[in-house]
Amino acid sequence: MTKPTAYNREASETQPPLNHPGYGSTAERSPGKPLVLLPHSLSEITGPLYGQDSIGPNDHDLTRQHDGEPIGQRIIVAGKVTDENGRPVPDALIEIWQCNAAGRYIHEIDQHDAPLDPNFTGAGRCVTDGEGNYRFITIEPGAYPWGNHHNAWRPKHIHFSLFGNAFVTRLITQMYFPGDPLLELDPIYLSVPDAKAREGLVCAFDLENTVPGHALAYRFDIVLRGRDQTPMVG
Amino acid sequence: MKKILTSSQTVGPFFHFGLKPIAVLSSEDIPGEKITITGAVLDGTGARVNDAMIEIWQANSRGKYDHPEDQQDRQTTPGFTGFGRVFVNGDGGFEIKTIKPGPVDWLEPGQQAPHINISLFARGVLRRMATRIYFADDPATGGDPVLNLIDGPGRRNTLLAQPVDGRPGAYTWNIVLKGEQETVFFEV
Ligand SMILES: [Fe+3]
Numbered sequence: 092m093t094k095p096t097a098y099n100r101e102a103s104e105t106q107p108p109l110n111h112p113g114y115g116s117t118a119e120r121s122p123g124k125p126l127v128l129l130p131h132s133l134s135e136i137t138g139p140l141y142g143q144d145s146i147g148p149n150d151h152d153l154t155r156q157h158d159g160e161p162i163g164q165r166i167i168v169a170g171k172v173t174d175e176n177g178r179p180v181p182d183a184l185i186e187i188w189q190c191n192a193a194g195r196y197i198h199e200i201d202q203h204d205a206p207l208d209p210n211f212t213g214a215g216r217c218v219t220d221g222e223g224n225y226r227f228i229t230i231e232p233g234a235y236p237w238g239n240h241h242n243a244w245r246p247k248h249i250h251f252s253l254f255g256n257a258f259v260t261r262l263i264t265q266m267y268f269p270g271d272p273l274l275e276l277d278p279i280y281l282s283v284p285d286a287k288a289r290e291g292l293v294c295a296f297d298l299e300n301t302v303p304g305h306a307l308a309y310r311f312d313i314v315l316r317g318r319d320q321t322p323m324v325g
Numbered sequence: 326m327k328k329i330l331t332s333s334q335t336v337g338p339f340f341h342f343g344l345k346p347i348a349v350l351s352s353e354d355i356p357g358e359k360i361t362i363t364g365a366v367l368d369g370t371g372a373r374v375n376d377a378m379i380e381i382w383q384a385n386s387r388g389k390y391d392h393p394e395d396q397q398d399r400q401t402t403p404g405f406t407g408f409g410r411v412f413v414n415g416d417g418g419f420e421i422k423t424i425k426p427g428p429v430d431w432l433e434p435g436q437q438a439p440h441i442n443i444s445l446f447a448r449g450v451l452r453r454m455a456t457r458i459y460f461a462d463d464p465a466t467g468g469d470p471v472l473n474l475i476d477g478p479g480r481r482n483t484l485l486a487q488p489v490d491g492r493p494g495a496y497t498w499n500i501v502l503k504g505e506q507e508t509v510f511f512e513v
Contacts, residue, residue: 093397093430100512105330107451114335116449119369120502126512127475129455133429134442135513137392138382139408141347175327188343198339214343250337252344256394258382258442259513261453265334282451283332291329314328322394 096322097131098259099175104285113278115239131259136322138257141184151217153189153229161211163192163230167300167308168249168266172223174317179223186252187227189213194233203235228306234273246273246280255315266311267293333452338376340446341412349381349409349423355402357386357424362458362486362496365417366445369503373417377447379500381409381421388427388436397430425460431470438465438472445500455511458498461485475509483508 109121129135149155154165168187172180190196190213193205197212211230219225234244248265255261267274274280274293283289291314300308336344350359366374384390384407389399391406405424413419421441428436441458459466466472466485475481483506486496501508 092432092434094432095394101330106333109451109454111451114449114451117451119372120374120447120449122454122507122510123369123503124480124507124509126510129471129474129511129513130432131513132432132437132471133390133395133397134382134384134437134440134457137390137395139406140392141406141408173328175330177328186344188340190339196339196342198342201339212342250334250340250343252336256392258444258455261380261444262331262333263336263446263453264331265337279334279451282334285329288329288332292332292334313331316330 093133095136096318096320098316098318105288107282111282135259136257146216151227153215156212157210159210161208161230165306166231167228167306169226170311172219172313174315176317181219181221181223183219185217185225187215187249189232189249192230192233194235244273246271246277260315269293335451336446338448346412347410351404355405355424360425360494362421362498364497364499366413366500375415375417377413379411380444382442383407384426384429386424386427388429438469439463455513456508457484458486459484462488480509
């Protein structure tokens with residue numbers, strides 16, 4: 092028998108419901124029956140600690156992955172990964188992906204009528220340092236149209252994927268930009284019930300981290316699930 | 326005061342170049358019973374979901390997770406993390422090649438039957454959907470404490486990978502996101 096230290100449950104207003112009528116694709120892709128509450132056993136409090144040793148030198152700098160420089164506004168996106176109690180999450184792999192400045196993904200099924208950029212792939216990886224800090228260099232993504240409703244446009248965003256230390260801390264999210272008029276029209280952003288939690292998905296302009304003459308900067312802090320008791324690790 | 330959790334958002338349709346598939350079996354030499362689970366992801370209309378990503382997290386053949394908080398007195402397997410990632414193909418199909426996990430400790434005396442922890446992500450899925458794969462032909466499955474949290478054998482059966490006659494180690498298991506045959510998903 093192993094009684095592991097359980098993680099706190101997610102406050103439901105911080106997470107989108109699986110069925111969100113404004114986002115049409117959720118209708119047939121969300122369960123009709125309630126989720127079964129699972130106590131946290133070893134299977135839930137463990138999780139992949141993968142990727143720490145597989146980061147290449149330019150993986151965090153999306154502006155230097157090709158021979159030339161990508162078109163667009165150069166930006167630094169940096170922040171800190173902590174748990175709910177403010178404890179840093181060190182050595183955490185972060186994977187990001189995004190479209191280019193024109194709003195086009197390199198992905199083969201993206202049919203948006205906007206140019207590809209031969210110098211921009213839009214995928215990056217890094218690992219948080221001992222204090223949970225991370226830093227990417229990229230270009231500001233464009234908005235792009237999608238088929239959810241008439242004249243639907245996704246606000247500018249960067250996709251983020253994180254693992255934390257456990258199966259239950261797995262998170263895939265999107266970071267948005269301050270002042271984007273498309274936010275209040277976007278059913279994916281608006282799917283998060285709590286206004287404060289929604290605002291947590293919007294990065295903040297970060298003058299201190301800008302590089303004069305070179306790049307603007309934004310700060311995006313990420314909060315993963317935590318627990319109130321420290322686990323026993325012998 | 327607690328910080329507000331970062332909200333989940335859909336993985337969207339364009340993740341395939343940002344995230345990479347990861348084989349659970351990094352080599353053919355990993356000890357254990359080799360298994361292959363094939364299946365498809367289906368939506369509420371019965372249509373195949375062709376843009377989903379499935380992540381796998383499992384113990385090794387001895388029932389040991391490669392993680393510092395697994396304090397069971399068992400050995401990890403060098404070269405086996407227990408993590409994998411597969412993308413469904415254009416027809417909604419997937420294949421998971423791995424080794425069968427061993428039973429792992431439960432919260433009370435006793436073991437959980439061999440199982441694989443699954444996360445599903447897709448366009449139209451706003452947050453990770455968690456489920457488990459069990460093995461219909463494993464004698465421990467019937468007594469599993471997690472399966473027994475689920476009301477009714479019909480629902481429990483949605484988590485059972487079925488052995489394929491005449492093909493040792495081959496199983497089939499579908500993920501049904503909604504409807505009559507809907508897979509059981511867990512709130513973790
Ligand atoms: Fe996107």
